[in-house]
Amino acid sequence: MTLQQVVEEKQHRLLRRRHRPAPVRRVGRHDDGPPVPQRGLDNLLEERPATAAAPGMERQDQRSRIASLQVAGDGDRVEHLAVSGHVDCLCRDAGSRAGLGKCRGRHRKQRQDGGKLHSRDDSASGSGGVTVRTRFAPSPTGYLHIGGVRTALFNWLFARRHGGRFILRIDDTDQRRNVREALQPILDGFRWLGLDWDEGPEVGGPHAPYFQSGRQARHQEAVERLLAGGHAYRDYATADEIQAEREAAQRRKQRFIYSRRWMAETPAEAAAFESQGRRAVVRLKMPREGVCAFDDQVRGPVAFEWALEQDHVVQRADGSCLYHLASAVDDHDFEITHVIRAVEHLSNTPRQIFITRALGYDAPAYAHLPYVAEPGSAEKLSKRKLNAYLQHPDFRKLHEHGAAIMSALGESPPPQSFNPLVVEFYRTVGYRPEALLNYLLLLGWSLDDRTEMFTTAEMIAQFTLDRVNRSAASFDALKLLAFEERYMQRLPAEARVAAVVPFLQRCGALPPSPTASDLGRVSRVVAAAGERIRVAGDIVNYTDFFQSDRAFPYDEKAFRKRLRADGAAARLERFRAALETVEPYDAETLNGVMHRFVEAEAIPIGRIVHAVRVAVTGKAVGFGLFEGMEILGRAACLARIDRALEELERSAAERV
């Protein structure tokens, strides 16, 4: 093929690409050219021949069958479907509400015009005048889970990017526990991370209450409207009867579909069942025909057959409402425009769409994020297996590192929250919240093939749902540590000192109100330690600089190896003599002293350096020895060497 042909082909394709539906960020001027469905009805037919149409059907028949299904299930969208032949987006019509989320036919990542930077002029709020509103709905479990934070972060970023509002709603319909107590650590976690919420607990808002348990009246009202509209019915089946039907379906290897034998649609029917002593729950009367198709903001068009859906219970006999009803109603009441949540909710979406539409609400746009997987596996992270994950080598590393800091602090955090899968862990040990956020951002999202560090402002400016990945991502503890290191290294000196001081106080190395000279020493130690302090809590490795010369502990093993060696004590004593007169007492000079000493003694430097290090710091490892000696000062160094010599003498005496 000639170059000319290649060029022509390329141009041809580019021309065609221009007619693709516009990406989200160009909303507002995307009505040029017809949308080209990439995964439209044709493909659905091909992909799902057995379910969407009977096997052996001709293409044309399949198409009309689908079209009729659409009619049954989908009312007013049908004409468009029949005409355009592609699955329309149920989430939001073009131009309505935020004007976001118009069906783009395809939601793969879109090439960004002119480089990687998005500008803010594409913000959704700009086009429709309606504020983007997202929510995160934690249940009060007592701790903030890493997977939940990722979901919350994406919601938060999306709202912030579009100048919208981020709402916290508490899903506490399961009220067995003390909600207040179980909620506090979650709110604390959000605050620590800097994920602020515009409406929700503690801050209130125009749609209060933000606790689901306080919204029962609204839910009740919705149930009544569902009933009145014929979208739900009272059902008098017992749990056992339903179970029997379910098992029968299982035996037939079919999906369970309720027979509606105990359905009561009229007062007379209800009375008849009640006379048998039965009590009613309220079930959705789900369509038994048609397709529920919607356009997921990260996964593209998705379709479910209504007939395969259950008549889900929305209200128990005692009047309490179930999650999906409550959620759909609350999302509407809170004017949520974008429901961004984990994929496990994808297959729950049809019933929520059903409830939403039956109630006459506009459906929000949906975006289903891939879940965060277990370390080294594709399985979803499970809160119940937190302890099991500690067996994973990378996790164990992180956990042990944290545990060592805790033990140096003399603290024993509760094991259920002292886990690298719980945000609290990172806070206790002294990670930077920005590092955690940055790591989590990249778990399922990326800007390009190299940008990795994002300030919060940059995240907000760059975040788009179309660059969210669709496959599960497993949590990599070591990579998170690597991010933490980078953030710590880039922290300005004062900030690093400030991060470290509380840890010194927690272990008693520093008084509650440290003096300027205390802080000066901290800052010198922090500077000398450099990259060795990866996590603020790592400062516990240098507490010897803050302890009295006679109190800091010696590492037994190092003491034995470096100071009990033949001739070590005598050498140390001679080196000590040299220290008495050095002037000035700084690292550079000390280095010179050491080298002259080594030369005079005709020994390799290793024979003396380690002995001095152990004598002066008690440890076998640490940062530059001479920097350390300078920080301690002459008097302390001499005192420490004297103490080491005394201990040597004493132990020698004991051995004799």
Next chain:
RNA sequence: GUCCCCAUCGUCCAGAGGCCUAGGAUUCAGCCCUUUCAAGGCUGAGACACGGGUUCGAAUCCCGUUGGGGACGCCA
């Protein structure tokens, strides 16, 4: 079992038909530097699940297979 979703180095991502001899990060290994431990520098190992199709050309589009995951509750 039924439905839905997913599939690029061990892990996280890039890739939107030719810029791919597949790029970055992390991890791992080796070397250099060095008073220890780190850091740093350099080098290296390491992936398009498989099979068909479309095309001059496929990691990329289509179909199938396989594999993985999720949902099928009077849980949230």
